[in-house]
Amino acid sequence: MLSIEKLNKSYGKRQVLQDLTLYVAPGEIYGLLGANGAGKTTTINIICNLLQADSGTVTINHQQVSETTKNFIGIAPQENLLYKGLSCEENLKFFAKIYGLDRVKRQQRVKAALAAVNLLDRAKSPVETLSGGMQRRLNIAVALVHQPKLIILDEPTTGLDIEARYEIWELIKQLKNQGMTILLTTHLLDEAERLCNRIGILKNGCILAEGCLEDLRSYIPAKEILIVQTDEEEEAIARAIACGFTPRRYGNDLAFWLSEHLELKEIIAQFDGIAIDSISRQPVRLEHIYMELIQAG
Numbered sequence: 001m002l003s004i005e006k007l008n009k010s011y012g013k014r015q016v017l018q019d020l021t022l023y024v025a026p027g028e029i030y031g032l033l034g035a036n037g038a039g040k041t042t043t044i045n046i047i048c049n050l051l052q053a054d055s056g057t058v059t060i061n062h063q064q065v066s067e068t069t070k071n072f073i074g075i076a077p078q079e080n081l082l083y084k085g086l087s088c089e090e091n092l093k094f095f096a097k098i099y100g101l102d103r104v105k106r107q108q109r110v111k112a113a114l115a116a117v118n119l120l121d122r123a124k125s126p127v128e129t130l131s132g133g134m135q136r137r138l139n140i141a142v143a144l145v146h147q148p149k150l151i152i153l154d155e156p157t158t159g160l161d162i163e164a165r166y167e168i169w170e171l172i173k174q175l176k177n178q179g180m181t182i183l184l185t186t187h188l189l190d191e192a193e194r195l196c197n198r199i200g201i202l203k204n205g206c207i208l209a210e211g212c213l214e215d216l217r218s219y220i221p222a223k224e225i226l227i228v229q230t231d232e233e234e235e236a237i238a239r240a241i242a243c244g245f246t247p248r249r250y251g252n253d254l255a256f257w258l259s260e261h262l263e264l265k266e267i268i269a270q271f272d273g274i275a276i277d278s279i280s281r282q283p284v285r286l287e288h289i290y291m292e293l294i295q296a297g
């Protein structure tokens with residue numbers, strides 16, 4: 001559906017995309033992850049034909065990016081694109097008109113887009129009276145109103161409370177189930193883990209690693225992660241290294257990679273004589289893989 005090959009872009013002397021290559025297959029949710037400044041927005045702007053690349057190709061539905069391919073894409077940007085004084089329906093009608101839909105189509109599509117984001121009952125409500133989560137859903141409806149083939153969701157749940165976040169996650173899953181192709185950017189790794197079929201990790205404008213979660217797990221030679229709380233960290237680390245555990249820090253957490261599954265009593269025995277407050281085990285998660293790649297890459 002979306003194919004990006006060897007994309008390069010510089011702002012002045014600063015190269016922000018370097019031979020960026022990625023493919024998004026029809027019907028999948030592709031998560032584009034990367035730290036602030038990694039080049040996500042620049043990539044999105046090039047896909048949407050708002051910015052010219054220096055070199056490389058972008059095709060959507062087998063067509064080179066152009067004014068025409070804009071109609072294939074629906075974008076829900078980080079900042080909601082809504083007129084606060086207008087109602088939900090009026091906002092959608094406005095955007096439907098920009099996309100050139102005739103009056104009958106506009107009416108049908110506005111209703112369908114409101115239904116898709118579960119806001120039909122708020123059709124006449126001014127945007128300023130909606131909760132943050134509802135506004136974000138309406139922002140996604142704007143992306144859907146012209147029935148695009150690909151939607152781009154740029155940090156769709158940033159700043160929302162957990163309940164509103166669950167609602168957006170549910171909505172994204174429904175869109176995928178209806179066959180929509182989705183490019184999603186997020187800084188929330190659990191969001192990417194829950195929603196994305198494949199994930200690309202971007203650093204300094206190129207993809208460091210790409211694949212489904214299972215593929216990405218191969219970047220860490222650990223079967224599981226141990227989180228250890230102790231006041232005697234140095235001793236714990238020395239003991240862990242001696243028995244083949246690899247130490248890591250995730251924020252304040254002291255962690256160890258276990259390369260094979262061990263019984264809890266075997267793990268506890270390794271720290272015998274050290275005052276341990278707690279030991280917990282976690283599967284290898286996207287957070288661990290991401291940190292490894294970003295720090296090493």
Ligand SMILES: Nc1ncnc2c1ncn2[C@@H]1O[C@H](COP(=O)(O)OP(=O)(O)OP(=O)(O)O)[C@@H](O)[C@H]1O
Pocket residue numbers: 011016034035036037038039040041042043
């Ligand atoms: N118009 C511009 N002129 C000069 N530099 C720019 C311009 N737009 C972006 N940059 C720089 O390009 C780099 C990539 O920016 P971009 O906005 O694509 O990153 P991002 O991954 O979207 O970041 P974020 O997660 O913060 O949205 C950054 O260093 C940014 O400062």
